[in-house]
Amino acid sequence: MDVLVDTNIILRAADRANASYAEAKSAMRAVFRQGGRLCLAKQSLVEAWVVATRPRDLNGFGLSPKFAIGELALAQRIFHILPEADSIFQHWQTLVDRYQVSGKAAYDARLVAAMRVNQITTVLTYNVADFRRYEGIHILRPGRF
Secondary structure, three states, X not given: OEEEEOHHHHHHHHOOOOOOHHHHHHHHHHHHHOOOEEEEOHHHHHHHHHHHHOXXXXXXXXXXXXXXXXXXXXHHXXXXXXXXXXXXXXXXXXXXXXXOOOOOHHHHHHHHHHHXXXXXXXXXXXXXXXXXXXXXXEEEOOOXX
């Protein structure tokens, strides 16, 4: 079973100072032990880069781009990276229209579109409410499965 790992999971698992660090890592290990394949959308890699290189005083990690590129390479070795099919945009457009998505929620709609194109039905996330609106999506929240 393929499981999309949301950006908030990989960011927490990368930050030892985060209160959810151990829980996020444990959730990914549990999915893996149960035979799941941990998948990332390329969008999540970009989002993680933004947080990693943003200054700490602006809620980022304050990493240099040189260090962050190493972390990005590590993530690409650990996770299965989903292909960026052209059809993701069409699926996204259908989702934002059907569910009347606006603002930042459009990023999650794009993750759902990537899931649908890649026939993934399960997401591991802390943002349960962001995915709840979409039919056919099974949500795993660390500490609750």
